[in-house]
Each structure stands twice: as C-alpha cells, then as structure tokens.
Amino acid sequence: MEGLLLDNDFAEEEDKPYVRLFLKRDGETIAALDPNFETYLYVVADHPNRVLKMVGKVEVHGLRPKSVELVNRTFLGKKVEAIKVAFNRPSDMPDLRHAIRDLPGVKEMYEFDIPPARRYLIDRCLTPMSGISIKGKTIDQDGMKIVVLDEPPVPAKVPEQELKIMSFDIEVYNPAGSPRPDKDPIIMVSLADNRGLKKVITWKDFKTGQDFVEVVKDEKELLERFVEMVKERDADILMGYNTDLFDFPYIRERARRLKVKLKLGRDGSEVLARKKRFATASRIRGRVHIDVYTMVNFLATIGHIRLIHYNLEEVYKYMLGKDKPDFEFTEFVDAWERGGERARDLLEYSLSDAQATLEIGLELLPLFFELTHIVRQSPFDVSRMTPGQLVEWLLISEAHNVGELVPARPVGEEFEERLDETYVGAYVMEPVKGLHEDLVVFDYRSLYPSIIVTHNIDPSTLNCDCCKPSQVVTVPEFGYKFCTNRRGLIPSTLEKIIQERVRLKGEMKKYKPGSREYRQLDAQQWALKITANSFYGMLGYPRARWYFKQCAESVTSFGRHYIKNTINMAKDFGFDVVYSDTDSLFTKLNGKGRDSAMRFLKQVNDSLPGIIELELEGFYQRGVFITKKRYAMIDDEDRIVVKGLEFVRRDWAAIAKKTQEAVLKAVLRDGSPKEAAEIVRKTTKDIVGGRVSLEDLIIYTQLTMAIENYRAIGPHVVAAKKLRAKGVEIEPGMIIAYIEAKGTGSISERAVPVEDFKGVEYDPDYYVENQVLPAVMRIMEVLGYKDEDLRYEKAKQVKLAEFVDDSKI
DNA sequence: CTTACACGGGG
DNA sequence: GGGTACGTGTAAG
Secondary structure, three states: OEEEEEEEEEEEEOOEEEEEEEEEEOOEEEEEEEOOOOEEEEEEEOOHHHHHHHHHHOOEOOEOOOEEEEEEEEEOOEEEEEEEEEEOOHHHHHHHHHHHHOOOOEEEEEOOOOOHHHHHHHHOOOOOOOEEEOOEEEEEEOOEEEEEEOOOOEEOOOOOOOOOEEEEEEEEOOOOOOOOOOOOOEEEEEEEEOOOOEEEEEOOOOOOOOOOEEEOOOHHHHHHHHHHHHHHOOOOEEEEOOHHHHHHHHHHHHHHHHOOOOOOOOOOOOOEEEEEOOEEEEEOOOOEEEEHHHHHHHHHHOOOOOOOOOOHHHHHHHHHOOOOOOOOHHHHHHHHHHOHHHHHHHHHHHHHHHHHHHHHHHHHHHHHHHHHHHHOOOHHHHOOOOHHHHHHHHHHHHHHHHOEOOOOOOOHHHHHHHHHOOOOOOOEOOOOOEEEEEEEEEEEEOHHHHHHHHOOOOOOOEOOOOOOHHHOOEOOOOOOEEOOOOOOHHHHHHHHHHHHHHHHHHHHOOOOOOOHHHHHHHHHHHHHHHHHHHHHHHHOOOOOOOOOHHHHHHHHHHHHHHHHHHHHHHHHHOOEEEEEEOOEEEEEOOOOOOHHHHHHHHHHHHOOOOOOEEEEEEEEEEEEEEEOOEEEEEEOOOOEEEEOOOOOOOOOOHHHHHHHHHHHHHHHHOOOHHHHHHHHHHHHHHHHOOOOOHHHHOEEEEOOOOHHHOOOOOHHHHHHHHHHHOOOOOOOOOEEEEEEEOOOOOOOOOEEEHHHOOOOOEOHHHHHHHHHHHHHHHHHHHOOOOHHHHOOOHHHHHHHHHHOOHHHO
16 A cells, blocks of 8 residues: 655653554545664664673663664764664653663763654655555544554655645734733634635624624634544644644643533544754644744745744735735734624634635645755654754664664753853854945845755874875864865765756756746755755754754855955956855945946856856845845845845834834835935924824833832833722733833833823923934934934924935935 | 743644 | 743842
C-alpha cells in the first residue's frame, strides 16, 4: 500500500511503544503502526571493550539496555570506535543514560537527545509530504485504516494527493480588554476551507440573514459543533493565525471548564499541548495543525517579508493585495450586546479572518512543504522551527547517513561558556544620513553560503595537518586555514543544497512563470535558498549542536573582505555609496542611467572567486537613511520598505503612530521633508490647542502581574490602582487604558484611567515631547530638522526658514 | 547609570 | 522532547 506521509508521532499503548505514520491516499487516511523501531545512544570511552561490558550490565529500577555493540563512526571527521546502546523503549533511556554516564571510563555520549518520532524518520530515510510504501495487516476503524506494519516502510513515488485544508478563527467576549479564559466565553468560531466552506458558528441569533451564519444554543454547543465540523470536512491540515499562542490555549481552557472533549484527532484523541520553549504548540493526531503566524514570523525573521506589523490584516494586504474588513477589538462587547448592524459586521469580520488565514496559508504551504522535503521532518515540526533548527535537523539526517556522530545540544556550563564567546560580525557602514534619490541596491547572492562552500569551512577541516600552508587560503585577520583535501559535513551538505538550487533554476526556465510547474519549482528553490542561508547563523548560535566560533568568525571575516572590496570598486566606478550592510550595497546612480548598474555588476563579478557572486537587488526612487539598520525606501511601484523604525506599539498613543506614518509617506512618496515637517508642526499645534481627540491620546499597557507585586510603579500601575479604588476588579492580563493629565508630579502619578478622564485636561507637553516627537525625530533629524523646528512655536518657525532651505529638496 | 517591565500575534 | 524566548525599547529609581 502506498500513500503520502503527512505526519508521524510516537505513542505507547499498554506499555507497547510504537511509531505511527499518517498517510493520505485517494482521500483516505491510513495510520500505519510500526512497533519495530530503534531507540539508542552512543558512548565514546577510553577502553571501549571494557566499558561495553559494564554498559551491558547496567540496571536501574529493573530496566536494562536491550543491546550493546561496538561500531565504527566518525566524530567531526575523525574515526572513533563507539558503543551503540539500544533500549527497549524510549522511556527507558533517561534513567539508564544517567547510570551509563557515571560509569568509569565513559568520556562522551551522543544522540540521546533525539526524540523517537524524529529518530525514526532519519533512520528509515523517510521524508514527510512524500510518498511511502507500507506492508502489513489492515484493520478498519471509524473510516480510518489502521495498518500494523510487518516490514519497514520505504520511500515510494505516489501521485499528487489532494489535501483538505481548513482554517478557523475564534472571537472572544472581552469586557476587561484582554479576554480572560476563565470567565469570557468564545462567542464565534469561523471556518473556511479549500473546497468552498465559509461558516461562522455563534450562539446568539442576530437574525442578520447572512447565509454563512449557523446559530447554536450556547458556547458548549459551539465548541462541540466546531469539533464536528473539523471531522465532517475531514481536514488534513488545520490552520489558524496565532493559534499556538491564542486560539488553541483559549479553546482548551474553555472546553475544560465546559466539560467538552476536544476530540479533533483522527484517532478520536484530544488536542495535545506540546510544550515548545515559551509557547505551547497544539498537536492534533492525524491532522497537521499549522499556525500561519509562525510561518509569517519565520519569513519576517529571515527578512523575506518586511512589514511594520505582522497582524492578519497587514499580512493579508501585503501578500494577497486585498483589504479585509476591520473591527476594533474594543467594540466586540458592544456589538455582541446590542446586536443589529454591528453584530452583522462582527460576523462578517470573523469570517474574513478565517478566509484571510486560509488564503495566506495556501500561499505559504508550498514553501513549507518544500522545507519539509529538505529537512526530512514533519510539516508540524518544520513549520515551527527556527532557521538554525532547520539546518540542524538536516545535518542530523546527513550525519546519520555518513556515519558521523551528532554533537549533543549544549547544556549548563558548556552553553554558558558559549554565551561569553563573542566574535566580530558583518561590516555595516555608517549611512550617509538623509534623503537620497535614484538608488540602486546590489547584494551578494548567498554570500555566507558561498564562502562556506568556496573555502570549505567546517570544524573538521579547520587547521588540518594534511595541507601545505602554501596550498590553502588563509582567513583574513585570523590566519586560520581550512583543508583543501577532504570535504567537511557542513560544506558538503551545503554544496548539495546550492547545486540542487542551480539545477532547479535552470529547470524553471522551461516553464511559463505562473504555471503550476513553475510555481512548484519556485517554492523548491526558495526553500533551498532559505536553508542555505541558515548555515552560517547556526555556526554562530550558542544553542546549536554544530556551533563553532572559529568557523563562524572565519565566515564573517571573509564577508567583510568581499563587501569592502566591492564598496571601493563602486566608488572607483563613480557611484556614491550611501549605505552597506553585510552583503548589500546601496548606491546612488548619480544620473548615470540604469544600464551602468549592469556594467558595474559585470566588472565586480569578473573579479570574484568560485561561486561568490554579486547581484542587482533593485532600483528605488527614493530612500531616507537614518542610522545603521534604520532606513526606508520606496520603489518604482510606490511600495515602501521600512527597516528598523518599527517602534510603533500599543503602548504608544495613536497620535504618535499616525504622525510617524504620515511623515514617512510625505518624505518617500512626495519627496517632501517640508510637507513632513508641516505635518508634525500641525500635529503639535493641534495637541497644544487641545484639538486632538482623546481616542488618539490613549495609551494601552497590559498588567502582567498582580498589582501588589509591582516594585516599579509605572503609569499603568497607578491608573490601575485608581480604578481599583473605585471598585473595579483588577487582575493580571487586563489592559489598562490611560491618558496623561496636566499637572505636577511624575508621569506615573498623572496617569488617569480613560473612564475617569471626563473634565480633566490632558498634558500637551507629554504628548508632544514623549510621544509625537520621539516617533518622528529619528526620521526628521536626518533631514536637517531639529526638534525645536517641529514644535508649534511661531518664533521658531521663522528661524526654521533660515536654517533649512527645503525648496531645494 | 542600573533595574524593571513591556512589546509582539491574538480578542 | 525540552528547566529556560528574544531582542529591544522606555521609565523608574
């Protein structure tokens, strides 16, 4: 039997452990159970034979190793004789491992920290989201085939399988600002899927006549109906936006209180909370829960999406180019209580959330499925990995295939020591501050990967004893040398990734952009690019298994060498370099025409070794450069890219956010700092003149602990105390909305809760000096303005005319 | 200056 | 599977 491998997990039933594989075939789901899998670790010891005998006799609470054997492996390229210790079940490992560690002669232990389901995929060479072939006894159970395997599964080609992809979203009653899962009910669940489903389930009948609305009796029934719908639509993939952090934890708590069993699993199991660092990822057996936000966030951290905010609305607008209806969360309660037109809007909004999540998810899934193929771990795990983890799991798999032992994750002292090790990073040029027009941006195509491959950078090749000094390239500034005879695990794995990408790029030329084949190949090459670009980061990440400081610093050293050379070449060519960061170069064309950029590119590339190559990133009409890492540019399509200015958050008043946004637009779209300055002056004038609506002055800050526990009494704490004094119940998690009032004393003392603000005067000074000006000054000061030029003060405006001649810009 | 606390996504 | 988020900003003290 063959099918697409969707997911795998590890489970134990009546003390019998097994690995389970979920397969899809022609719309049918198959669960394949494999009781035959290995759980093991490696021991490296001074006298392997003597230690082997001792390990074989270890016993803890009646548990003993299943088997011990001597095997030949390598560690960081060097041959080692290792003791492979196998266990009867994964749960036997922790106690026995500690007992083995304490045996005399034991030097190191490896691969004890690889979870069974992942170990299984690696050892069996299976790739999720690909075909596999299985053999075994079949039992039918509730529409799902269960196969008990009597042979190991093997990779196989299967025709493309259509997956049922569903998204959902919840709306929650939130009278306290932040919803409290112990009190506030879920009022709506919206659903959408790739087969046309559009539904909102709610438990108040607003009689809006919207055909997608289904009314149930109460919240309990709403949750039951949600579970029923997921089963009915038979979702293979269940998506949401920020569901790991919000929706699932909330649903779980409500379900617990209402005594609803969240049996979303294909085997009838409940949603599992898998602890993952600070968050909890929810796992559904047999279905893949994908949090679209984690995918978006991943792309944001690697710089493939750059937005000011990564909320659903903005991400949807950026990725799909469409607007979705907005609904302020502060208005939920009112809409729910009063019904009518607002309830109608809320239902519409709820559906649009599920729909937008579905559309974004459908855009991103192909990429993450390709990452799954590369890394060879489940899409559930891969969609939640950091770039460093992607590389790590790929290397673990590659290491296994070549008999290389996997370094353990660093813990305790080893990790702490790494934190103290620092090394010089990339070269970042101090920008030529101010507004620049007619820009061309160049960047090195995968600079760090190219360096790693070209110079064979790997812990096993560092300062080898087999090469003559004259044969090897020396790392600039350090004098390290890397072997030229044998390939290291890291460069050889990376080289395969890069070569495959080159092949796919060639393949893509055979197809029309936009065609199915083209898009598939594009996702593949993109996933390879992301993976390749993550190798360097991993080398320098203290938590990584393959962390090697000398390798990481060699990469950056070579990087600085290449980019500085390029800057000098650009200057010689006649371009003004306004900024450079790591592998990129921002230059002014100086009226030379865009074709000159191509000539420069060729000149540089002719001078570069190996696979290191400079590329043209794009042309920009205008850009404002503020400091290192802080700039904004606008391209030919009027798209604004902003870097490093993202400090507009909810604990800033709306007036500050709005003014900053308007200033950037004026500067970039219209090229007019004068107009921007006018916007700021008008705003400060409005603030001083009391013409700003209170709405725009509210600052929202969350109470993160009980009010008594605060040692630092910030404004929101004072405002919360004032609320409590008049009988409002105050608890952690509440968002306190306050306004700064005019008067004497610290900012904290003058914080007044919004609901008490009637008849009070706000503090114009605070809003000008601590809100609006800080938000816009970073931009304005590089354009030649001083803060006194931007405050509303008639005398200063006259002075401004002398100080800045904006007419020239 | 150091220390404390909050931001993000979600509602 | 996991003892542990993270990088960065403001205000209080």
